[in-house]
Amino acid sequence: MSVSQSLSVNKFMGWLRTTTMTTVSPPQDASLKIEGISKTFVSQQGKVVHALAPTTLAVSTGEFVCFLGPSGCGKSTLLSLIAGLEQPSSGQIKFGQQPIQGTNTDRVLLFQDGALFPWLDVQGNIEFGLRQIGKSKEERAEIAHKWLERMNLIGFEHHNIHQLSGGMRQRVAIARAFAINPAMLLMDEPFAALDAMTRDRLHHELEHLWASTRKTVIFVTHNVREAVALGDRVMVFSPRPGRIVAEFKVDLPRPRSLENVALVEKTAEIMAVLQQIMAEGDEPL
Numbered sequence: 001m002s003v004s005q006s007l008s009v010n011k012f013m014g015w016l017r018t019t020t021m022t023t024v025s026p027p028q029d030a031s032l033k034i035e036g037i038s039k040t041f042v043s044q045q046g047k048v049v050h051a052l053a054p055t056t057l058a059v060s061t062g063e064f065v066c067f068l069g070p071s072g073c074g075k076s077t078l079l080s081l082i083a084g085l086e087q088p089s090s091g092q093i094k095f096g097q098q099p100i101q102g103t104n105t106d107r108v109l110l111f112q113d114g115a116l117f118p119w120l121d122v123q124g125n126i127e128f129g130l131r132q133i134g135k136s137k138e139e140r141a142e143i144a145h146k147w148l149e150r151m152n153l154i155g156f157e158h159h160n161i162h163q164l165s166g167g168m169r170q171r172v173a174i175a176r177a178f179a180i181n182p183a184m185l186l187m188d189e190p191f192a193a194l195d196a197m198t199r200d201r202l203h204h205e206l207e208h209l210w211a212s213t214r215k216t217v218i219f220v221t222h223n224v225r226e227a228v229a230l231g232d233r234v235m236v237f238s239p240r241p242g243r244i245v246a247e248f249k250v251d252l253p254r255p256r257s258l259e260n261v262a263l264v265e266k267t268a269e270i271m272a273v274l275q276q277i278m279a280e281g282d283e284p285l
C-alpha cells in the first residue's frame with residue numbers, strides 16, 4: 001500500500017470507528033446547510049494554516065453538487081467537516097435540519113484511491129460496513145450480491161484488491177458506500193487516478209446510480225468537464241483560504257455526453273473563470 005493509500009484507509013477507518021453504528025434509513029430531508037463554516041489548522045510546531053474562509057452553501061435533498069478549485073484551497077477539509085471528521089473553527093453545518101455532531105452512516109466518504117481494505121476480498125470490503133451496522137450474515141450476503149451485480153463485479157467476489165484494475169477498485173468502493181444506504185455521498189476526486197475511458201464509463205454508472213437512488217452528492221474534482229458532466233451545480237473555490245467565489249447551474253439534460261456541444265461550452269465558460277481565480281494565488285503561510 002502506498003503512503004497516500006494508507007492515509008485514506010486510516011481516514012476511512014477513523015470514520016468507521018467514530019461513526020454512530022446504527023442502521024440509518026436515509027432521512028426524507030437529506031439537505032445540507034453550511035453556515036459560515038471556516039477551518040484553521042495549527043500544526044504541532046504552531047504554524048497556522050487558514051484552510052477554509054467562512055463559507056456558506058445550501059444543498060437540496062437529492063442534488064448533485066461539484067466542488068472545483070485550486071489544490072490546497074480546502075475542498076477536502078470541507079468534506080471532512082461535512083463528514084463530521086473535523087470540527088469547524090467557526091460556523092455550523094446542518095444535515096437534514098440537525099447540526100452535524102460527528103460522523104454517521106447517513107454520510108459516507110469516498111476517496112481517490114478507494115481506501116479499500118487490502119486484507120479483505122471484494123465481497124469482504126462490500127460487507128464490511130454492513131457488519132458494522134449490525135446486518136446479519138444472510139442480509140450482508142444478499143445486499144453485497146445486489147451491489148456486486150449492480151457494479152458489474154459478479155465473478156470477482158473473492159478476488160483480492162490487488163488483483164483488480166483501478167476502475168474495478170473504484171466500483172468496489174462505490175458498492176461499499178451505496179451498500180450501507182447513506183443519504184449523502186461525499187466523493188473526494190474518486191476518479192482522478194483513472195484513464196479517460198474508464199472515468200467516462202464510471203461517470204455514466206454514477207449518474208445512473210444517482211438518478212435511481214437520488215442520494216445527495218458532493219463531488220470534488222479538478223476536472224472541469226467531469227464537474228459539468230455530473231453536477232446540477234458547480235461551485236468554484238478561491239485559492240487558500242478557500243471560499244466559494246463562483247457558482248454555475250448546469251441544467252443540461254441527462255444522461256450527459258462529454259461530446260455534447262452545450263457541455264463543452266459550459267466547460268469552457270467555467271475553465272475561463274477558474275483560470276482567473278487561480279491567478280490570485282494562495283495566502284502566504
Ligand SMILES: Nc1ncnc2c1ncn2[C@@H]1O[C@H](COP(=O)(O)OP(=O)(O)OP(=O)(O)O)[C@@H](O)[C@H]1O
Binds near residue numbers: 050077
Ligand atoms: N490535518 C491538517 N493539519 C494541518 N493542515 C492541514 C490539515 N489538513 C489540511 N491542511 C491544510 O489545509 C489546506 C487545505 O487542504 P485540503 O486538503 O483541504 O485542500 P484541497 O483543496 O483538498 O487540495 P487538493 O485539491 O490538493 O486535494 C492545505 O494547506 C493543507 O496543508
Ligand SMILES: [Mg+2]
Binds near residue numbers: 076
Ligand atoms: Mg483534496
